[in-house]
Amino acid sequence: MDRGTGMSTNAELFERAKRAIPGGVNSPVRAFGSVGGTPRFLVAAKGPHVTDAEGRELVDLVASWGPAILGHAHPEVVQAVQDAAAHGLSFGASTPAEALLAEEVEARVGPVERLRLVSTGTEATMTAIRLARGATGRDLLVKFDGHYHGHSDGLLVAAGSGLATLAMPGSAGIPEAVAGTTLVVPYNDRAAIEAVFAEHGDRIAAVIVEAAAANMGVVLPDGDFNAFLARTAHAHGALLISDEVLTGFRVSRAGMWGLEGWTGDDAPDLLTFGKVIGGGMPLAALGGRRELMELLAPLGPVYQAGTLSGNPVAVAAGLTTLRLATPGVYDRMEHAADVIEGALTEALAAEGVAHAISRVGSLFSVAFREEAPRSFEEAKAQDAFRYPPFFHAMLDAGVSLPPSVFEAWFVTAAHDEAALGRIVDALPRAARAAAAATA
Numbered sequence: 001m002d003r004g005t006g007m008s009t010n011a012e013l014f015e016r017a018k019r020a021i022p023g024g025v026n027s028p029v030r031a032f033g034s035v036g037g038t039p040r041f042l043v044a045a046k047g048p049h050v051t052d053a054e055g056r057e058l059v060d061l062v063a064s065w066g067p068a069i070l071g072h073a074h075p076e077v078v079q080a081v082q083d084a085a086a087h088g089l090s091f092g093a094s095t096p097a098e099a100l101l102a103e104e105v106e107a108r109v110g111p112v113e114r115l116r117l118v119s120t121g122t123e124a125t126m127t128a129i130r131l132a133r134g135a136t137g138r139d140l141l142v143k144f145d146g147h148y149h150g151h152s153d154g155l156l157v158a159a160g161s162g163l164a165t166l167a168m169p170g171s172a173g174i175p176e177a178v179a180g181t182t183l184v185v186p187y188n189d190r191a192a193i194e195a196v197f198a199e200h201g202d203r204i205a206a207v208i209v210e211a212a213a214a215n216m217g218v219v220l221p222d223g224d225f226n227a228f229l230a231r232t233a234h235a236h237g238a239l240l241i242s243d244e245v246l247t248g249f250r251v252s253r254a255g256m257w258g259l260e261g262w263t264g265d266d267a268p269d270l271l272t273f274g275k276v277i278g279g280g281m282p283l284a285a286l287g288g289r290r291e292l293m294e295l296l297a298p299l300g301p302v303y304q305a306g307t308l309s310g311n312p313v314a315v316a317a318g319l320t321t322l323r324l325a326t327p328g329v330y331d332r333m334e335h336a337a338d339v340i341e342g343a344l345t346e347a348l349a350a351e352g353v354a355h356a357i358s359r360v361g362s363l364f365s366v367a368f369r370e371e372a373p374r375s376f377e378e379a380k381a382q383d384a385f386r387y388p389p390f391f392h393a394m395l396d397a398g399v400s401l402p403p404s405v406f407e408a409w410f411v412t413a414a415h416d417e418a419a420l421g422r423i424v425d426a427l428p429r430a431a432r433a434a435a436a437a438t439a
C-alpha cells in the first residue's frame, strides 16, 4: 500500500525512515530491537485488526499500547472526533467538554476530586511529582526498579519498558543532581520501603508506583502492597502517586483503584491517567484530592501549562470512549483474555516450556520462567531468548504481539471469536518455536 510514499514493503519503508528519523522510529520499542526483523509499518486499524503497508491484516494484541479498549476506530469514537474536528482543531481556551470528562473520571475514581488534563502520560507523572514536591516542600522521590512512568528526567532511573527492552540502565543526558533525587527500591519489597523511609523519611516528597506494574511484563502488587505504600508514605508526611496511565479504565471501569478500592489513609493522594482516557488521541491527566490539586496554577504556586492541554478533538475521543466503556465492554475484554490465557498455557505446557502468566483484569503477559515474577530482578531472570522466535511465529501466522517480552499484551472488546480463533490457532506453532529456542 503506497499512500504517497512511493514504497510498498515494510523493509523499504523502514530503510527510508532510518534515513530521516533516528533508528527509523519515533518511540524506541517500535524498532523490533529485542525481537529482530523488520517492524511493520501500519496504514490502518479497525476493530481487533491492524493492516500493514503490504496490505496484510494482523490480529492486534498491542492496541496502541492500551488506549483501544473498544477496538480500533470504533465508529462512535470516530464520529465524535470528526464532529469535534469540524468545529476546530484547537482553541487554546477552555471548552465545555473538558469538565464533562473530568466529571466522568471523578464519578468513577473515588480519590479523584479534581482533574487536570495534559497531553501525555509523561506530562501527567512529571506534573504529579512537581505537585507532590510543591505540596510537601521536599525533594526526594521513591520509584520502583523496572517501573516506567514516561521519559521525564527523574523517572528514567532503573526504568522498564523500552529501557528494559534495550537493557539500558538509564538514559544519558540526565544531570547527576536530578537522578540523585530519585531513590530506587525493588518492587513488592516492604522491608526496602521501610528502610528507605527510615533513612530519608523527612526528605521524601512521594512514592510513585505503577498501580500494577506492566512495563517489565505484568508484575502484580503483592496483596495490599499499594495500601501499604500509602500508609507508609503518609506516616512520614509523604504522598503516594498511583500511576494508572496504563491500568486506568482498562483493568476495570475505575482502573486498578476500582479493583482495590483503597480509601482514607490507604488511598493514593494523586493518580495519573493516559492511554484509555484519550481514546487513542494525545490526552492524559492527573487527579487527586481537592486541596492538593488546587495547589496547581492558577489557584496555587505549582506551575503546569500546555498549548494543547484539553485539546477538543482529544477530549471528544476520550469522553466518548469512557461513555461507551460499559460493564459489557469489560466482560468482553476479560473473555478475550480468558481464551488467550487458556490457549497460551495449553500450547506452552504441551511443549514443556516453563512459563507463568501474570494477569489483572484483562491485562496480562507471559514470562518464560516457572514462577510469576514479583520484581524486576525476577522478571529479568527468565528465558527471554524464547520470546523472539515465539513472537515471529505469531507474526507469521498473522498475530501482532508487543515486540518485547517486557511489555504487556492488550486485548480489546472487539476481539471477537474469529480474531480469538486466529490467535488460538497460531499458538501451538509459536510454542514449538519457543521450545526449540536456544540461549
Ligand SMILES: Cc1ncc(COP(=O)(O)O)c(C=O)c1O
Residues within 6 Å of the ligand: 120, 121, 122, 123, 125, 148, 149, 150, 151, 210, 215, 243, 244, 245, 246, 274, 275, 284
Ligand atoms: C505506567 C505508565 N506511565 C506513564 C507512561 C508514559 O505515557 P506516555 O507514553 O503517554 O508519555 C506509560 C507509557 O508509556 C506507562 O505505561
Ligand SMILES: N[C@H](C=O)CCC(=O)O
Residues within 6 Å of the ligand: 027, 028, 029, 030, 065, 148, 161, 162, 215, 246, 407
Ligand atoms: N511501555 C510503553 C507504554 O506503555 C510502550 C509505548 C512506548 O513507549 O512507545
